[in-house]
Amino acid sequence: MTPPALITAAPPTTSSSLAPITAAPPTTSSLAPITATPPTPPPNTPPNSNAQSVQFVSTPQSKRATTTRLATVYAQPVSIKQLELKELILSHLTGRVWEFQQDEISSYEPLVIHLNAALMAAKTIRHQLSFDRGADPYAQNLFFSVYDRETHDHILGAAPLKPDINLHNIRTRTKRPRGKFSASWGHPNSYNKRPMLQIEMAVEVGTKWTELLAQLGTYARASFCASPLRQFVIGIGINHVQQKFCIFIFHAGGVAASALTHLVKGFKHLVRFFLAVLHWNTTEDAGIISDGIQYILPSPIGQTYSCFDNLELLHRRVDLCGRRTYVARVGLHTDGTNEQHGRQTTYFESSGVRPGWPVKEEEENNQPPLEDQTSTTILKRKKNTTSADSGSSKRRRVGDEDVHHESPLERKSARVSNYQAADAASKTLEEEAANVAAQELIRQRCSDERRKTPLAKYDQIIASSKCDKLPTEAVIKLSWLPKDSHEREGLALRDCTGQFGTPAFIYTLCVANNSKFLPNSVDEANPWSEFKRKYDGPILLDLRHLCATISADVGRSLEGCNTPYELARALLDCQLGWLNILQRDILHRDVSIGNLLLLETLVARSRFEPTLPSVYDALVDTTAYTKFNQAKTDLQATLERLGVGNNCSAIITDLDLCTRINQNSEGHSHLSGTTEFMSSPMLLSLESKQLYQQSIRDDIWAFFNVAVWAILHSKGPRGSSAFEAVWRDDIQQNYKTRDSAHIAIVKCWAALLVDEDGEPIGPADGSGVVYPQHESSLDELSPLLKVFLPILHAWHQKLPSQQSPMPVSLAANLQQQFIAIKHVRDFAEILERYRERLEPSRWQPHLLNPV
Incomplete structure (x- = not known):
């Protein structure tokens, strides 16, 4: 074990x-x-x-x-x-x-x-x-x-x-x-x-x-x-x-x-x-750097630390190589019996203690002074034994019968150094026999300093200035990232923390890296003739760092939305968070179902306030400035009518693939995102191996793809329609079948549209109405999809063209910001138009007062 x-x-x-x-x-x-x-x-x-x-x-x-x-x-x-x-x-x-x-x-x-x-x-x-x-x-x-x-x-x-x-x-x-x-x-x-x-x-x-x-x-x-x-x-x-x-x-x-x-x-x-x-003395030497059960997390200012238990696994990506993202909800642990989990906790140090052996805890007043403790630490090894009152079966684990409890005298004797013990063993047989006993104590000892101090080191911490202590519950995300990705995510989260629709960021830090498995240079990397290389370029040395990001918000996937209102409000709040990030010249580039989280409760955030463009942009393109200002005013008015104040219900997370907009002006062969939600032009460029400029438009289409995914994969009641099952499979295969499924879903509502005389107006026209008696043909669909059909139809018509090029003029930044705020405004207006289908009582402003 x-x-x-x-x-x-x-x-x-x-x-x-x-x-x-x-x-x-x-x-x-x-x-x-x-x-x-x-x-x-x-x-x-x-x-x-x-x-x-x-x-x-x-x-x-x-x-x-x-x-x-x-x-x-x-x-x-x-x-x-x-x-x-x-x-x-x-x-x-x-x-x-x-x-x-x-x-x-x-x-x-x-x-x-x-x-x-x-x-x-x-x-x-x-x-x-x-x-x-x-x-x-x-x-x-x-x-x-x-x-x-x-x-x-x-x-x-x-x-x-x-x-x-x-x-x-x-x-x-x-x-x-x-x-x-x-x-x-x-x-x-x-x-x-x-x-x-x-x-x-x-x-x-x-x-x-x-x-x-x-x-x-x-x-x-x-x-x-x-x-x-x-x-x-x-x-x-x-x-x-x-x-x-x-x-x-x-x-x-x-x-x-x-x-x-x-x-x-x-x-x-x-x-x-x-x-x-x-020569592996500890489990971390063998590569087992954490069991994913308990963590020692430093405070944002790095002077104290706290132990956290893993309460719930939120997301895990199992890959042979790559990021291997692991996200868990953790809760503050107290010494002694953990009542929530019904188990005892015992501390271990990395050497000197037989792995798997419990060690007695020291009294709290024996803890060394704070200045003598190591502050650069994130995790500490612990062992869990089954508690008598946990309700689980009392199975005896291997080695439980061989528990050694140290006395104070033994701990004092165990402070003898290895080298002193080795010298004593070389003198006489009697001394050697005594030395064997001393070595046994050394193996089982756990010094006060090591037991009271976390063991694993970290570096490159990027902390938020708005948080100086850890909450009782938090979310930890661990992922193997390139070094520049860790820095980008930390700086972006630090700039956006506290804004509407963004995470309550605490800090991010590097925990480990794989440098010891890489050659010192490309010249020392020798290819093996058994494997043929796919390209003639240099061998890439994929140096990755295990990075831990701590945030205070706990949420779940949009697939778990219980009502149409929850999903609609979550999509709106996430897009407002995306817009807040974008206004700081940061492009997310990985809008996916795993990065949009529905919060467990409403949380207070700064009210969404669109920022005005720079004076330079306003002077260069006055027309774009006027359009942007009008879209900003319309969006604020719509949010006010919908009752979206400073109460946030969902957030957009995971900025490890983000980039600065001014650094993304050229085409690239390496694109970022999750395949199921990437725009069709992006996937087509990857398929044809052509350069592509990833832009705001791709993130906008990703939001629509996420919405369709969340509706079809909802954990709520499923429909009996065979078409819905086919669509669910199509959106997972490739972008061609996904686009076909989207068009088929949109046409379901468009086919019911009629004019004032009751004549069909065709799928191309967004005007018209649908009579309630005609909606009976949609009864075989799931309740969530049936409610969202007109919203998806209207939203699909408002999406930017996937074929038109993005602006590249001197005022390109202003024009792109206008495209983004116009899209969020259009979506908010669509929700306002169909608010009667989305629990109208929930959209009243008086029900959404600040928490």
Whole structure:
């Protein structure tokens, strides 16, 4: 069972952070070897000490491949003889020559024996080099086993996977299970008759490297699904015919890999890899940077921190690489029993404590002074044990019977340093026996300073000046973004916070990055001939940062709107928020169903006030200025009649793809957005690989696409019409079927329009009326769609043409602002026209007083 972990963020070039595997490059078409760097000695090591760390480096040998060479190895000051690592490895090769089978299934058992032999050699080397003194590693009890059967858990509802060979890790004092056991990608906490172990690494055996990589990618996706916030997943591919292995590292930037290495001739490289794995002292070293259950969040001013529990998962995107967005609603946690979840909370530090062991909490008056605490921290590892009054079944977890409670005397004794313990062990047998007991205390201790201080670091915080403390409930969004995207989103949210239709932004910060998996330069990224590149350009180094954005507003998708009024008001408020962002020269570029949120309650915001254009724009184009001013006046009057004051019901969020309007004046081949809601010209340009200038018009069409999606995918009552089911499928396929569905929906209402004499006027004319007796033909549609048909029809006619070019004159900014405010005005007037269909009593101004 994997214990909770914490998010760690180390600078990209830090030399002291553990980089168990460094490989390059970030795409599947170019692969390079592995570099492993064990951790450096603690900072309290004497300057003249001979203690140094083991370091492995890679040196390019040719353009096609890269091989590794052995660096100088130094042992820590221990009583054993100084040995070269090469000699240690060779000493474990005696008599180990395996006969591999040509048949894949028959080769599983010999391969497991070979892998376990390499693993045992690495453990012996680590022990002889005394790297395990005073520490209890994360990978303390690793073993390979043949699995070749379905795993216990189902990932995203798909059929269970069947990995050939698994690497398991028993992180408690429980013995290795005998006989068959079940394996899972996530926490093995569900009931099962057999022993349950979590999969640390999957091994796939085959003859084609492309198929091996694809299958290992499937396993990696399952691991990312089980632990959405983990940094990387490692898989081992073995070609049993060629007798070669390759180590793949899947991360947010793509996939990196080692050079193809012979299983027998390159046995030392396999041992070196496992030696690097054995240097993982904490779960964050293994890539599990957070369990997504509990968080330690710093205050906006960075001087205090608070613990938050995950209350509800709002959104999760499971990708093998890319942003992997994770959004959750979190609530303030108090020490002791969490009554809301019915469980106990226990703190852990990153080293010195056996992962999975509870540790006694210190009294609150023993907390170190605030100035002595680390302020640059976001998450802290915790463990949850089942509470007696939680109402859940009292299942006993592995290792619960082996709980060690420390006494104050033991904690005092545990402050002995590792190096002092090592020196004491080299004197006499009696002292060595005493040292063993001291080391046991060191492994189990949790110092006051480390326990009371969060552990994971962060940097590049961008905070709002309007908030100096965290609320009791908040929304946290974690996503792997390019660095410039993080800065753009933070600055944009900071500029717009508190405005109508925008989030109550608190801060955003960088938590981790994938720099240790990328080559230092493009020249060091060597493509693998097994994979053909799709283009001849340079290899892209996709450096990504795990960024956390904290906001105070809690909402849900527009698909959950209960009434037509809720959806109509939410669409209006989100467009007003989009207009507020646009008035600060920021183009959103990702209007989608996941980024428009219906708030749980009305929240107070600044009343929407359209800003006037600059004097320069007014002088350059007086006609556009006059039109803009008139649209502004009309919009304010319509909002006043609808009762939209400073009470906001919905917000537009997620600005990580936004850009400045003045920086978006040229066409680009890389466009931003969510495919299902992007405008048709954008998708057509992507399909034809042509340059395209993303503009305000694309965001406007995205709002219409979101509205149709929310109506057809509403969680309310569904209609019995077969057409509605077809439309629901069409809007998910491609832009051509989506546009056809939109036209069909609009024509449903247009076909009912008649003039004063009762004659049909045709779908092209927006005038006319629909008699109530004619609406009976729409009874098979869902109630929400039936109410919104005239609104969608009128809105579709007011949308800007998708074919006309955007203004490029000197007053282009003013003209684009006019297009935007005109669109929002038209939508508000449409809602006013059909307010009788949308619960007219809800639009009264006196019901929408400030909260």
